[in-house]
Each structure stands twice: as C-alpha cells, then as structure tokens.
Amino acid sequence: MANPVLVEVLRGAVVESRHRGAIAVVDPDGAAAFVCGDVDRPVFPRSAVKALQALRLIETGAADRYGLADHELALACASHGGEPEHVAIAQAMLEDIGLEEGDLACGPHDPLSSRGMKLLRESGARLTRLHNNCSGKHAAMLARAHTAGWHTYGYERRDHPVQRCSLKSVAHWAGLDEADVGQAIDGCGVVAFALPLENMARAWSRLARAVRDNDGIPSRIVHAMCTRPFLVGGTDRFDSVLIEETDGRAVAKIGAEGVHSIAVPEQGIGIAVKVDDGAQRAQFPAVIRILQMLDVLPASLPPRLDEFFRRPVRNTRGEVVGEIRLVH
C-alpha cells in the first residue's frame, strides 16, 4: 500500500514531481491522535533522535561532572551548520576532556549552512571533522565515554557501551524492546536506529510530556534547545527558525532522508514525519501544516517560516516558474 502524496512540485500549472510520505501524531497518553500513511513501517530517525541520545549523557552525570552548560547540550542535540560558533563549542567540549578533533569518529563534510560555508571559504581554513553537523553529538558521546572510564577509541561502534546506551535510551523512549530496534551505520559513523514512525512520534510525545511535567533531565535538554535555537541548526536553518518563531512552543529536529520529529511541550504531543523518497524540500511544508492543525502556528505564517512553506521553484534566471505545495 503506497503512502499518500504529501507534496507536489508544480511547473506552471502541471505537476512535475510528487513526494509521498507518512505522518504520525501521538497525544500525551501515548495514543495515535492522527496518522497519515503507514506509520508501522520502520524508518531511520537519523539525527532526529539526538535529543534522546543526549539524555543518556546527563543521566550518567557526564554533563555535570564536566560542567557541560546548556549551549553544549544544545549542540549535542544539533545538526549544526558548521558555523564558527558551532565549531568553537564542539572544540571546547573536546578540550574539556583532553581530546581533540582527531578523536572524533565522524568524517568532515562541507558546512550545512550557507553562512558556515561562506565563512569557511573566506577564512581559508581547512575543513575539519568539527564542521560535521554531528560534531556536538560526537563530542558529547566522547564525554560520556571519558566520564564512565570507557575507552574513547571505537566509541562509534555498535558494541561500545556508548552506543549500547544510545540503543537503550531510544528503545525506552520509543516504547520498544531493544531487540525490535533496527541498527545500521549513520552518515557520521555511529549507530543509526530504525523504528516505526509511530514509535518515533511516541518518543517525542513522551519528551514533550516530560517537559510539560517539568521532569528534570528532559526539561533541561529541551530547555537548552529552546533557548539556543541557533545552536540546534544555524543561520536560516529550518529548526532554528521554527523554534525562534514559536518561542520554543515547537521543538523540531531534522533527520537525513526526509525525516523530522517535533515535540509540542504545552500539548504533550509528539510528531514524526518521513518523506518516502528522502527529499528535504517536501518535509518542511508537511511539518508546518501539522503545526497549523495543532494551532501551534497561525494560518498566516511569519515571513521566515512562510519561505519554507510556500517554496517557489525558480529557474537559473531567478524567475518563479513553479511552486512546491502541500496536497492537503
């Protein structure tokens, strides 16, 4: 059974391309409040579970022992833009535990934000592993290993205690047995988890509820993301703009290959979106529409969010020749 078409790409008046996908919304009781498409099929949340991985960092005291501040926690949950501020924090996190860039298991890639790319080019500096959008998560994992007295070398491997802790956390928050969570290798080299979309939404509803109930550790993580949106994504990046424009009423986290997860703390609601084909251009309008349905966003969007919702298709002359639009 095919998932429904979520988003169409028009050229003139004709649909040129279509993106199918699934959406799950889970309420504070853990029940599915709205589903669209097949939400039982396993998906890889990829970077959309970083907040759950970060939880284990605090739970074991790594954050406290080394005095990780909120800006460092926010970066641990981030897919950052490789901007100088992001890179500096990741570097400081490593220095705090006597490690350096070479200890990161992630490979380098071009900064994800335009500003990050521009500043790197202008600086003439070399691209490093610190520019990897996951470097904050990796630094946090190293802090975890360091604190626990585990070997830091090999921390990215499936059988390392750091990754086993991540599995435990993801399974617990998603309401799954560890054996029911699929495992593969992520773009940054650590373990990537696979779980049904509805369970991914359930994990974020539990996170939202925990924040609403002022449960210490999740509250601290989400508070860090809400108050430092720039660190969660970067300049003009969707998650940062959404958190800023909603004053933290919606805490969103993108994952690779068309995935998004969102917590709405005041409603105790969790949302998960997967675009079947992995196209990022389709997931932003879907996330925005769901948040409009939940009255978290107004029908008339603030301009910075509207740019993600009503995306014109432009040609190389800069002319608008089509649009990307939601089907419903």
Added chain:
Amino acid sequence: MANPVLVEVLRGAVVESRHRGAIAVVDPDGAAAFVCGDVDRPVFPRSAVKALQALRLIETGAADRYGLADHELALACASHGGEPEHVAIAQAMLEDIGLEEGDLACGPHDPLSSRGMKLLRESGARLTRLHNNCSGKHAAMLARAHTAGWHTYGYERRDHPVQRCSLKSVAHWAGLDEADVGQAIDGCGVVAFALPLENMARAWSRLARAVRDNDGIPSRIVHAMCTRPFLVGGTDRFDSVLIEETDGRAVAKIGAEGVHSIAVPEQGIGIAVKVDDGAQRAQFPAVIRILQMLDVLPASLPPRLDEFFRRPVRNTRGEVVGEIRLVH
C-alpha cells in the same frame, strides 16, 4: 493509483527510502512494448527533448548556412558539464553569428561536472551563462533566429517563432496535437513541454527508427551525439559514459527532475523514464536495467556503468553503509 517502487535505498538491511516511477518502451511500430506505472500522465521531459529541438535547427538550414559542425550539433543536444571544451564551443557558436554571452537567455549555474567545477575554481575565472548546461541549445536557438531573420532578443519566450518551432517539433515527433502539449518555463528560461511519458518514448522510437532507416536529418543529429559523447554530458556523466560504453547503440539524454529518454537505433526502440519524486539517484539504475532487458547492455556491466547501477551509500568516513538497488 500509485506508480510502482522502482528503486530502494538501503541502510544496512533496512529500506530507508523508496523511489516510485514509470517506464515506457515503444517499439518500431510506435506501439508500447513495455510499460510500468502510469505512462499517460504528463511529464516534463525538460532537457530530454533537446535532440528534437535541434532537429528544427537543421531542418531550416541554420546548421548548414553557418556551417555548424557535428561537435556543435552535439552540444546543441547536450546537458553539458560546463567544462572548458563545452564553454569554448558554445562561445564559438555565438561568435559565428556575431553574438556573445550576454545574448543567452539562460542564467549561470555551477558546472554540472566535477571536472568542470574544479577547473573553473582553479582558473579563477568568473562563472558565466556559457557554463549553463543548456548553453549549446541556447546558442543553437539563437542561430536559428538569426538565420530566419527573427529578432534574437526574446527568443526564449513562448510566442517567439523559435519556441513555436520547438513546440511544433516536439508535438510532431511525439504524435500529439500541439494543443495537447503542456507548456511552462524551463530551468534555463525557454519553454518546457509537458507530454505523456508514452508519447515521449514514442518520439524517441521514431528518432531511433529514423536513424536506422538512415533518414538524413535525425541520423545526423544522433550521429553527432554518438560520436561526441563527451559533448553530450561531460567527464564521468551518465549519458556520456553510456554512449561510450555501448558504442552508440544506446543514445541517452537526461532531463531534470528524474527524467530520461533513450533511443536504441538498431532496434528502432524508444524508452522514457520518470522518477515520480525527481531523484536522479533512482533513474540511472532504471535506465540500465531496461537496456539489459533489451540486450543492449550485458548482465555483467562494464565497471564505469556498474558505478551508476550498484551505487553504494557511503557515510562521511567513506564507509559503505548501504546501497541503492532496483526493486526488480
């Protein structure tokens, strides 16, 4: 009714993303020999109709009067890589008719081939409209207008005779009334046509048949593409590699948003592929598999083509963590 899944993207053993699409194969009699998915739905061939547009260039004598050679005809049909050789030919085409870069209606974009990008960066030269992958087509259109005594300014507009001729050619070869061909604006600013996928395949079967029957004008166009594959795409670009590896037994042309058209002259067959969501990573395996079914390509692919067929998914550490594979 959803089109079938053509290609899956795996991470480890789990499917992470899926690409649906449609395929039409039309035999020398103009009948559908094989269809997969909805082949009646209009698609935009985009750059995959450049050969048909080029036909009108020769038919009206522009090529002969200005002595356009085969390498210039090949570039007129190309989505080139913006490499120095491509840029030089487009520039020469313009100079031949007393025009210059500024007369091109297409905007600039980064060279499509890695070599083109690298050489441009190293040269320190500015990016120009000549680097646009369509600059050969645009230069040919300007030659057409110049030869016919039409205004060259505005040649990209729907009501200009150049675009009306393109419409006439596309409709004729596809076996459609002009009124049944949709029109919008292409990425390079000229008119983009929309037609059913089966008609697109039919146009390429007629092109293939005309070549087989040694019909002068189409033969010359296809011959130009077959003997100058580098000009049709560029270094390591799919169409160039395919034409080279099949010694011109398959003449393929990519279009934006997941489109491909292929002529197999010796069999008089035309093929058209559209990936619903526009993802390029899905179309290459589909094109290769169809050519294997037609015995144009062997089951055991030459290494350069195998790279497009069995595409590993790598992470930022360079490790293979998954694969892109055909479903059938």
